[in-house]
Amino acid sequence: MEESSSLALDLNYYKGVLYRRRYPALAIGLIVLSVFTWGSFLLPKTYEASATVYIQGTSLVNPIMQGVGVTVSLEERLRNLRNILTSRSLTERVIKKLNLDAHVRNPTQYEGLLEGLKKSLTVTVKSGGATSSDLFFTIAYRGGDPKQVVDLVNTHISESIAINERSRTEDAQGAFTFVERELGEYRAKLDASDKRIRQFREKHPHLVPQSEHTIVGRIEGFETGRIDAEIKLRELVKRRESITKQLSGEKELSVAVVTREGTPQSRLSALNSQLMVLSTKFTDDYPDVIKVKNEIEELKKQIASAQLNKQVLDAIESERSAPNPVYQQLKEDLAKTDTEVDTLRARQREMERQQRESQRVLQKLPVEMEEWTKLQRDRTIFQKIHDDLLLKMESARVSRDLELGQNTTFRVMDPPLEPRLPLSPNRVKMILLGLFFGMASGVGVVLGLDYLNPSFKSEERVRSSLNLPLLASIHEIISQEDQAEIKRLDHKYFRAAAVYLGIIGLVFFEAVFHQLFGIRIINF
């Protein structure tokens, strides 16, 4: 209840404000209405002519070859068509054909003319018809001269058809040529890449194909071999020293009774020496000591028996002139050992060299591998692009042949007609808009000014703001004379407003009549 009463109060308030300020509200409303109404006479007239063209593709090959050649999507076709229709070259051809640049004196004026034409042109492209490949486009031109806009539309259509035909051929051929040229370039690049790889392999034969692990394994192998050779060499050197030592104790020519270990005396002395050494270390019960003692005993017996046998001694004496086989044997062993030592040294050196080489390769491996990877990658890319281009070239060849063999029909479905009524200004619409905006602005300005008025607008405000008792609220005094004066003024102003609105109404109905029947009652 309170809300509704407050709403009613608000409405009464606004009604009161509007009534009180009815003259300014009316004046503002009429001014705005006048601006719209008379502005519609002052604004330049714009006419529009338009035509719809149907493009029908009739190629029989097209469905069969679909998927073989490059198929252009519908959106792309629409976009291409729109680009052609709004292209600068087409507009220039239209200007030239209609001789619109007859009065153009400099490039700036020409650019202005071009821009003006492009702005006045509206192009709508859509697909449809019997098949999805059929397209429609609508061309509309706006301008101040109704005849000129019709000419512009006609010329634009004829020129766009010619350009479309030519551009279709050029596009197909151009695509093929482009792909072919690109293919040639990539073939050259691929060859160059192959050459670089070959040169690299020649330069780094050890590198390819090798990995870091392989080289490290090889280095380890070389190291192991070298160590083995070293050990073996040391053994051989010892052995050689032993042989040399033995060889120095032997005579080149000796008696026949010799043991492999030497003469019995030398052998005996050796065994004695050995026994002495062993005795210092071990007890007499140690097997080696017992064994050496036994050998000494045996040898002593042999020496004793040899001394007793004179024949034997003679024979020994006779055999002194023959080569000593032990000596010979040792000589041979020495020679053999020397050979082995030399071999091992040579092997060791080779191992070291191989190891150094492998280490050098290992150090250079990252840089070389990087270069190698780059070469490989370049080649892979070039190869891939080359293969793609090769494929595309074949597709382009088919598309070109397909496009050239296609037969497209252009049919003007809706030819341009000379416009009878201007597109703008639409007087009916402008007057209606003026009426609406006039009312809105009249009401808005008055209420806005009231809102901005900082004066006291209620008794409550007087009480609360001044903090003084409100002794009386004196109503606005409107006497009989005042009322008569108000009435007189209202009559005067509203009559004048009504007359003025009547004139605007007349203009409005004339415009409506002209729009509906095309007949001018009053030619403004």
Place this chain on the structure above:
Amino acid sequence: MSRIEQALEKAAQLRQDEREIEMNEPGKKAEQPSSRPVFFFQKPVFDLQAVHRHIVCITQPSSPTAEEYRKLRARICRRTEKDFFNTIMITSSFDGEGKSITALNLAVALAQDIDHTVLLVDADLRRPSIHTYLGITPKHGLSEYLQSRVQLQDILIQTGIGKLVLLPAGTPPKNPSELIASRKMRDLIVDLKYRYRDRYVLFDSPPLLTAADGIYLKDSIDGALFVIQALRTSEKSAHRALELLKGTHLFGTVYNNVPEYLLTNGVSYYGRIPKAGENDMVHAAMLMKNAEHSFRTLCDSKKVQKIGSKIKSGKDGLMKWTKKS
């Protein structure tokens, strides 16, 4: 000429005689200042048709607006009777906010009260307007009195509306502030305040924010009434004006010239505007009221009583003569 009009004329003549007697015997008058009002009923000094239509207490006394002024009168009386606050300044922030109309309507409303005598002083020496609202053209006024060119009794105008006397502003002087701030003005206010205890003295002062006169005046009067015009007086200017009135007893505010749509009680004023001819009726009613009052006064007077007794004796003689014949 009707009987009422004849009676009114006779009463006016009698009143004139009485005044002549009083002026010839000033000492007698000074001795008994409050025994009876100085200014009494008589025929209005102004043409009723010339009164401004916004003086509703005269032109439309039965209208709701006139009733509002009567309410204002009641509230003022209630606030002043205890402390003998009888000198009241009516002021506003700026010109044209309705202080003179408020002052005049309030003065008329107070004057119509049987118990009060009212003196309305047009203290706006710059743009005096009270006399124009009443449609009169006084030769002299307050400015001439303050310049000692005339005597007070020569400039007081008995309006004939109840017991309302007007002290007009006179010719606008070159130094209004100085005149208002003068000792003579202060003495005059004191004199007017204390001469008649049942009299209200209303001062229509210049606006506070455009002239200093009101500020000088406020120190001599008992209280002030602040007039605000709806949709015109801004809050800022009202506050500034009230700042200037600091130290003065403020009876309250009068929210003036309020359009119908701002009224919170929802009373439509337009429906109550007197129809054609109503003013004449109002005038006639006022004349009747005045005539009635005059008739009663006349009946109370000795001469009339003598005449009445003569008429009565004449009537008795006539009756006797008739019986005899």
